[in-house]
Amino acid sequence: ASGGLSEAEIQKMVKDAEANAADDKKRREVVEAKNQGESLVHSTEKSLKDYGDKVSAADKGAIETALEALRTALTGEDVEAIQARTNELMQASMK
Template identity: 55%
Template sequence: GLSEDEIQRMVKDAEANAEEDKKARELADARNQADALIHSTKKALTEYGDKLDAGEKEKIEAAIKELEDAARGGDKTEIDAKV
């Protein structure tokens, strides 16, 4: 069978992987939320953008670009800040 050291190492590996899996899942969720917001904002901008003045439209487009850039990165905190 397995020695006590091997069992302890396997338990520690499983715990470490669980934390990494949790972080990866949280990042994926943040990216999905960002993508949904980008999509809905672009759609609204297409429909109603002509009702905005140029300055407002530029600010919204810049915010979309910042969120797209953040979503491509691997920093959940940055994505959350842009959402």
């Protein structure tokens, strides 16, 4: 008995490894987007608490709306939605 793997078994292992690599990459992208978004939520909440009285009501409302949209996006796994809401909150916070 040779005990070696057949060509078909080797090909299946290669395909499985490639599929797992793609899944790992997507998972990493989700985690990175969530980490960035959660960090921005935290820093924005702190800034609003510390400096909220120095921000106009309109700007504060826009920030709070963007903050809530990002919180909602962070409950999912959609990287593009999380990144878009993160960018919207950054834009609202810079005014």
